[in-house]
Amino acid sequence: MTQPTIQTLNAEALSGRLQQLAQGAGIQQWDLGASCSTDTSVQVDRGEAKQMKGAQRSAITLRVWNGDGLVGITSTSDLSDSGLARALSGARDASAFGNAEETPAFSPLATAPLAPLDQPLHQPQPILSLLDTLKQAERQLLDRHIAIGTVPYNGLAQRSSERLYLNSEGACRHQTLTTASLYLYARAEEAGRKPRSSGAVRLAYGTAELDIAGCIEEAAERTIAHLDYAPIETGYYTCVFSPEAFLDLIGAFSSLFNARAVLDGVSLSHRDSLGDSVAVPFLSIRDNGLHPGNVGASAFDGEGTPTAALDLVAGGVLKNFLHSEATARAFGVAPTGHAGMGAKVSVGADWFEIGVTPGSGGGQQGLDRLNHAGPVVVIDSLSALHAGVKASQGSFSLPFDGWLVEGGVSRSIEAATVAGDIRTVMKAIVGFEGLAKITPDGLCPYVWVEGLSITGEA
Amino acid sequence: MLRLEGLLASGRAAGADLVEIFLERTDHLGVLAEQDTITSVSPAFGMGAGIRVFLGDRDGFVSTNDLSDRGLMQALEQALGMLGLSHSSSSNTSPFEGLQLMRDFAAAKLDWLDSCPSLAEATLKLLEGTGRLEHHGRHLQARRGSYSRDWQSVLVAASDGTFARDIRLHQSLGLNVLAADGDHRAGLGRRYGTSDRPDDLRQWDADAAAQDVCSSVGTMLYADYVEAGQMPAVLANRFGGVIFHEACGHLLETTQVERGTTPFAEMVGQSIAHEAVTAIDEGLSDGAFGSLSMDDEGMEPQRTVLIENGVLKRFLSDRAGELRTGHSRTGSGRRQGHTFAAASRMRNTFIAAGPHTPEQLIGSVDKGLYCKSMGGGSVGPTGQFNFAVEEGYLIENGQLTKPVKGATLIGEAKEVMPRISMCANDLELAAGFCGSVSGSIFVTVGQPHIKVDSITVGGR
Numbered sequence: 001m002t003q004p005t006i007q008t009l010n011a012e013a014l015s016g017r018l019q020q021l022a023q024g025a026g027i028q029q030w031d032l033g034a035s036c037s038t039d040t041s042v043q044v045d046r047g048e049a050k051q052m053k054g055a056q057r058s059a060i061t062l063r064v065w066n067g068d069g070l071v072g073i074t075s076t077s078d079l080s081d082s083g084l085a086r087a088l089s090g091a092r093d094a095s096a097f098g099n100a101e102e103t104p105a106f107s108p109l110a111t112a113p114l115a116p117l118d119q120p121l122h123q124p125q126p127i128l129s130l131l132d133t134l135k136q137a138e139r140q141l142l143d144r145h146i147a148i149g150t151v152p153y154n155g156l157a158q159r160s161s162e163r164l165y166l167n168s169e170g171a172c173r174h175q176t177l178t179t180a181s182l183y184l185y186a187r188a189e190e191a192g193r194k195p196r197s198s199g200a201v202r203l204a205y206g207t208a209e210l211d212i213a214g215c216i217e218e219a220a221e222r223t224i225a226h227l228d229y230a231p232i233e234t235g236y237y238t239c240v241f242s243p244e245a246f247l248d249l250i251g252a253f254s255s256l257f258n259a260r261a262v263l264d265g266v267s268l269s270h271r272d273s274l275g276d277s278v279a280v281p282f283l284s285i286r287d288n289g290l291h292p293g294n295v296g297a298s299a300f301d302g303e304g305t306p307t308a309a310l311d312l313v314a315g316g317v318l319k320n321f322l323h324s325e326a327t328a329r330a331f332g333v334a335p336t337g338h339a340g341m342g343a344k345v346s347v348g349a350d351w352f353e354i355g356v357t358p359g360s361g362g363g364q365q366g367l368d369r370l371n372h373a374g375p376v377v378v379i380d381s382l383s384a385l386h387a388g389v390k391a392s393q394g395s396f397s398l399p400f401d402g403w404l405v406e407g408g409v410s411r412s413i414e415a416a417t418v419a420g421d422i423r424t425v426m427k428a429i430v431g432f433e434g435l436a437k438i439t440p441d442g443l444c445p446y447v448w449v450e451g452l453s454i455t456g457e458a
Numbered sequence: 459m460l461r462l463e464g465l466l467a468s469g470r471a472a473g474a475d476l477v478e479i480f481l482e483r484t485d486h487l488g489v490l491a492e493q494d495t496i497t498s499v500s501p502a503f504g505m506g507a508g509i510r511v512f513l514g515d516r517d518g519f520v521s522t523n524d525l526s527d528r529g530l531m532q533a534l535e536q537a538l539g540m541l542g543l544s545h546s547s548s549s550n551t552s553p554f555e556g557l558q559l560m561r562d563f564a565a566a567k568l569d570w571l572d573s574c575p576s577l578a579e580a581t582l583k584l585l586e587g588t589g590r591l592e593h594h595g596r597h598l599q600a601r602r603g604s605y606s607r608d609w610q611s612v613l614v615a616a617s618d619g620t621f622a623r624d625i626r627l628h629q630s631l632g633l634n635v636l637a638a639d640g641d642h643r644a645g646l647g648r649r650y651g652t653s654d655r656p657d658d659l660r661q662w663d664a665d666a667a668a669q670d671v672c673s674s675v676g677t678m679l680y681a682d683y684v685e686a687g688q689m690p691a692v693l694a695n696r697f698g699g700v701i702f703h704e705a706c707g708h709l710l711e712t713t714q715v716e717r718g719t720t721p722f723a724e725m726v727g728q729s730i731a732h733e734a735v736t737a738i739d740e741g742l743s744d745g746a747f748g749s750l751s752m753d754d755e756g757m758e759p760q761r762t763v764l765i766e767n768g769v770l771k772r773f774l775s776d777r778a779g780e781l782r783t784g785h786s787r788t789g790s791g792r793r794q795g796h797t798f799a800a801a802s803r804m805r806n807t808f809i810a811a812g813p814h815t816p817e818q819l820i821g822s823v824d825k826g827l828y829c830k831s832m833g834g835g836s837v838g839p840t841g842q843f844n845f846a847v848e849e850g851y852l853i854e855n856g857q858l859t860k861p862v863k864g865a866t867l868i869g870e871a872k873e874v875m876p877r878i879s880m881c882a883n884d885l886e887l888a889a890g891f892c893g894s895v896s897g898s899i900f901v902t903v904g905q906p907h908i909k910v911d912s913i914t915v916g917g918r
Contacts, residue, residue, distance in 0.1 A: 102497070344490065344497045383838060
């Protein structure tokens with residue numbers, strides 16, 4: 001069968017074409033982010049192919065600085081000469097409305113050395129081979145328990161991609177990457193009872209590297225563990241967040257660490273918040289996109305600044321903010337490698353490492369939900385973060401899947417939400433259970449938090 | 459046209475039952491105003507094709523930005539290959555008979571893009587909006603206005619002869635504020651949107667919109683957290699319809715029937731809701747965000763009665779849904795753009811008006827929650843839903859009393875639909891975006907005021 005042609009970006013040619021077009025348009029300063037990717041993916045339904053997809057995508061985002069130093073931007077998927085010329089013209093038109101009060105500049109680190117990343121490149125597998133692999137995985141998951149009737153959400157995907165950052169002062173960043181992902185989300189139902197579902201996901205640099213058996217095992221275990229469920233009484237509980245759930249929660253409130261949000265007045269932090277105690281004295285939160293567990297890490301951000309590790313909270317104290325070039329300039333620090341690209345540049349976290357601050361004692365020791373005196377609620381996964389989190393207010397109210405553990409016995413909770421305030425949560429952490437686990441969003445152990453409000457559907 | 463016919467003939471000759479080509483050009487403008495400054499202007503344009511090949515009830519889909527002959531042929535061959543088809547293995551004896559005369563919904567819309575407000579006009583209007591926020595608001599820490607204009611030109615050609623093109627135009631405006639006074643904080647936003655009205659931004663009443671947002675945030679700033687529990691709730695009209703959309707509407711799409719994830723799959727003709735409930739999905743309302751001249755498979759939209767007096771009548775279906783579930787197409791095949799295969803999706807979805815006044819609904823509740831404005835929410839794969847209440851009030855002895863924050867409505871569609879016991883006579887629609895299998899699309903949600911006899915309210 002026809003294999004997709006892997007698209008590639010020619011940095012030198014693209015830079016040359018842009019330089020020529022910019023000169024013709026009288027534009028002296030510009031920069032560009034470009035990407036292209038070739039994707040294939042499959043989904044199955046009870047042994048049959050459900051959908052097979054392929055995609056070739058390319059896109060550029062172009063910024064120009066006009067004669068008054070104001071910035072305009074345009075994005076396009078048309079990389080032809082006429083497409084680039086139109087993008088340049090659109091960006092120049094937009095620059096007339098650039099914000100004179102805060103104009104982005106090139107990152108001073110756009111030509112600094114990049115940290116090496118160990119990202120092996122893999123050849124894509126034929127789509128029919130992906131299909132066979134996913135069919136087998138589905139079959140094995142269905143065979144794990146008689147109650148598992150379908151795997152309604154599943155997918156095996158692979159991607160080959162390239163990213164570029166170029167600017168008119170000669171910066172040239174280039175990254176090539178291959179990735180693969182597998183997700184399996186099973187639905188189980190027993191007679192007279194409500195359907196239950198859960199799943200697992202795995203990432204790797206190629207399909208051959210995917211931990212398929214581990215994904216099946218985790219999806220099956222999680223789904224089966226929810227079959228025996230009961231309602232939970234509304235009240236206040238000690239909660240144990242899974243690594244995935246706690247990382248999701250911190251990620252949803254990452255505006256706490258975001259200099260852009262601070263400057264915009266929509267963060268709970270302020271310009272002078274650095275040095276404040278924001279959490280229990282043994283908590284560390286570090287952003288580290290370079291961690292080897294971060295599959296598909298970016299070597300540089302949207303402005304060409306190298307990705308780097310950054311302590312956000314250490315010993316419970318707020319240490320640093322995430323920065324773009326513009327916010328770093330406003331704070332008088334160096335960019336941290338967390339920028340997007342835009343007329344107004346967004347800032348975002350990469351990959352969190354959460355755990356004990358060295359030398360701090362680490363809070364209560366020996367925490368074990370199965371040997372705990374009182375009841376604890378294990379929050380395995382949170383849902384609806386986009387709706388239930390008020391990041392600028394600190395509050396959250398989120399549905400979750402989890403278990404009530406009492407007297408060493410664990411029983412799935414039928415349906416419930418957990419509500420609280422992130423500032424309270426970070427100061428109500430009791431300690432950690434188990435070793436830190438690598439997840440797609442970061443590294444984190446189980447986290448014990450006291451006194452959270454749980455609403456059951458009883 | 460010859461190029462398209464060549465591709466379609468080639469796909470059919472290779473053995474495909476059906477080949478569909480979706481071509482797209484887009485032109486987007488986004489503008490952001492913060493406080494009294496334009497902080498971002500972000501134009502974007504694009505083009506691409508999505509090619510879908512069916513064989514039996516299976517399909518392969520490939521999208522590409524490369525619209526050259528070679529690029530399109532490569533995409534077609536890749537899609538054919540997904541189904542084990544190639545030109546050398548052809549077994550199709552039924553040839554492609556050519557495209558029908560093009561149904562041209564775009565002809566009357568060619569000047570729409572040029573008729574939209576200029577960038578200068580858009581920025582001035584947005585700044586008027588954030589200025590009016592400052593005028594009407596108190597303790598405002600952040601004021602934002604956003605404008606988005608999405609123009610899309612599409613052409614659909616399929617080997618069953620389908621040949622149609624259209625131009626779509628969607629404009630939306632949002633106002634958001636964050637208010638803070640000591641330890642009290644409240645954030646709130648409103649979005650307004652229409653389709654197919656180039657003049658829409660010019661008609662927008664910035665002052666009324668700002669007044670509405672500021673009034674609500676001023677009330678919510680000092681609200682207490684709601685106490686969790688099971689209670690009756692009255693949901694206001696307009697965006698209150700998001701719950702029906704998310705909790706029930708998605709379960710009436712054939713994509714859910716295919717996945718086996720809707721509890722209603724075998725319930726056509728049976729009661730699934732209180733007899734007070736009639737629910738409709740249509741693509742016809744003039745200027746509504748979810749209206750269409752044709753869907754993304756070239757079919758004209760319909761008015762589809764989903765539930766009538768509590769009885770399930772129909773599912774929303776697209777080409778693949780009809781093929782795999784037997785539910786006939788309803789003009790609901792929709793996609794965000796060329797990178798997605800179309801799927802059965804909602805358009806303008808609403809609960810129909812009932813006989814009561816909103817006051818009668820509120821007056822019938824001794825102790826409960828009034829949800830004036832809903833935030834977002836989600837529905838799990840087994841039908842359980844939860845929605846944040848953006849602006850809520852307690853109902854005590856049939857009267858609205860104090861404002862409350864932090865409320866979440868929790869439940870399952872199958873259990874809640876029979877508990878919608880009263881519908882008021884004030885149906886209104888509200889613009890929104892819906893993200894699902896075929897990407898993010900423009901929709902409206904809507905309802906009159908409705909009363910739910912009992913629902914779980916999450917809080918603190």
